[in-house]
Amino acid sequence: xxxxxxxxxxxxxxxxxxxxxxxxxxxxxxxxxxxxxxxxxxxxxxxxxxxxxxxxxxxxxxxxxxxxxxxxxxxxxxxxxxxxxxxxxxxxxxxxxxxxxxxxxxxxxxxxxxxxxxxxxxxxxxxxxxxxxxxxxxxxxxxxxxxxxxxxxxxxxx
Amino acid sequence: xxxxxxxxxxxxxxxxxxxxxxxxxxxxxxxxxxxxxxxxxxxxxxxxxxxxxxxxxxxxxxxxxxxxxxxxxxxxxxxxxxxxxxxxxxxxxxxxxxxxxxxxxxxxxxxxxxxxxxxxxxxxxxxxxxxxxxxxxxxxxxxxxxxxxxxxxxxxxxxxxx
Numbered sequence: 001x002x003x004x005x006x007x008x009x010x011x012x013x014x015x016x017x018x019x020x021x022x023x024x025x026x027x028x029x030x031x032x033x034x035x036x037x038x039x040x041x042x043x044x045x046x047x048x049x050x051x052x053x054x055x056x057x058x059x060x061x062x063x064x065x066x067x068x069x070x071x072x073x074x075x076x077x078x079x080x081x082x083x084x085x086x087x088x089x090x091x092x093x094x095x096x097x098x099x100x101x102x103x104x105x106x107x108x109x110x111x112x113x114x115x116x117x118x119x120x121x122x123x124x125x126x127x128x129x130x131x132x133x134x135x136x137x138x139x140x141x142x143x144x145x146x147x148x149x150x151x152x153x154x155x156x157x158x
Numbered sequence: 159x160x161x162x163x164x165x166x167x168x169x170x171x172x173x174x175x176x177x178x179x180x181x182x183x184x185x186x187x188x189x190x191x192x193x194x195x196x197x198x199x200x201x202x203x204x205x206x207x208x209x210x211x212x213x214x215x216x217x218x219x220x221x222x223x224x225x226x227x228x229x230x231x232x233x234x235x236x237x238x239x240x241x242x243x244x245x246x247x248x249x250x251x252x253x254x255x256x257x258x259x260x261x262x263x264x265x266x267x268x269x270x271x272x273x274x275x276x277x278x279x280x281x282x283x284x285x286x287x288x289x290x291x292x293x294x295x296x297x298x299x300x301x302x303x304x305x306x307x308x309x310x311x312x313x314x315x316x317x318x319x320x
Contacts, residue, residue: 036182043189051196065187073182086186101195127191135195144193152191157184 038069038116038158046127050103052135060105060127067123067156069116075158076113077123083151090155100147102136105129107152116158125154 046060069075078090092112097104110124135142144150 038183038185040185040187043187045190045192047192047194049194049196060191063189065189080186083188086184088184096191098191098193101193103193103195105191105193107191125189129193137195137197139197141194141196143195144191147193150190150192151188154187154189155184156186158182 034070036070036073036116036158038067038073038075038156040154040156041066041120043125043154046107046125048103048105048127048129050129050133050135052137053133054131056131058129058131060129063125063127065123065125065154066120067114067116068118068120069114069158071116071118073116073158074113075116075156077109077111078155078157079107079109079125080153080155082149083153086153086155088155089157090153094152096149096152098144098147099149100136100144101142103129103133103144113157 043065044062046062048058048060050058067075076089078088079092079094080086080090081094081096093106093108095104095106106128108126108128110126114121114123
């Protein structure tokens with residue numbers, strides 16, 4: 001009888017695989033460092049069509065751009081006259097007198113900023129030119145192609 | 159030996175002092191503003207020579223830079239300050255022409271002109287002020303269904319600049 005019991009125990013041990021003396025567990029973390037970032041598309045150039053001394057203000061066309069930022073990341077916009085190095089945060093509006101056609105205009109933004117969603121979000125730079133300006137033009141029509149202050153900077157702060 | 163960088167501390171203090179939020183970054187995109195300036199229709203022809211050339215302008219005086227009697231013409235008056243006054247056509251009003259020159263002008267007693275030292279009142283109750291009208295325009299304000307049952311009642315608006 002004893003032989004039968006011993007043989008059974010050996011068979012059970014063989015069937016169960018290797019015998020373990022014990023076990024323990026350890027935990028580990030997966031650390032992620034996410035660097036938030038934003039990208040901004042090129043800004044569509046703005047264009048004014050103005051008739052000298054026109055009664056009402058003129059609005060610019062163009063100015064659209066899009067922003068893509070990390071989810072939940074807040075950001076703001078700023079404007080800066082000229083094409084020099086951006087100096088954040090920039091201004092909400094800027095006023096410029098074009099040095100080619102001598103017309104003043106102001107630029108603003110469709111929104112002060114936003115919160116990133118991970119997707120592209122559309123905004124625009126807006127432009128307004130007050131009425132009753134004469135401008136300078138020695139012909140029937142002029143453009144500001146020769147202006148040296150027609151380029152400006154959109155700043156995205158995040 | 160350990161080295162501590164003060165740059166983050168300084169930036170943080172600057173942000174606190176200025177009240178501005180600390181930004182993780184910034185990026186810039188440039189764009190251009192294009193302008194097409196056109197002249198007002200009707201001003202393509204050369205205007206008559208100014209009658210009051212601004213070679214020696216008096217302080218505060220304004221001078222006509224463009225004077226034309228052409229219908230639809232636009233007269234621009236330049237001031238020493240660099241500002242200008244322009245008289246434009248009234249919407250829907252028939253424009254009767256612009257006339258430039260030096261004129262005496264008079265004003266109705268309806269207005270309080272007590273501060274006008276040079277003003278006198280004539281027998282008809284009109285106060286005459288001495289001055290120079292450099293430009294005037296007449297507009298016919300008669301509407302198809304408006305007032306003015308007789309031809310001499312047709313209301314006119316006289317715009318003067320002096």
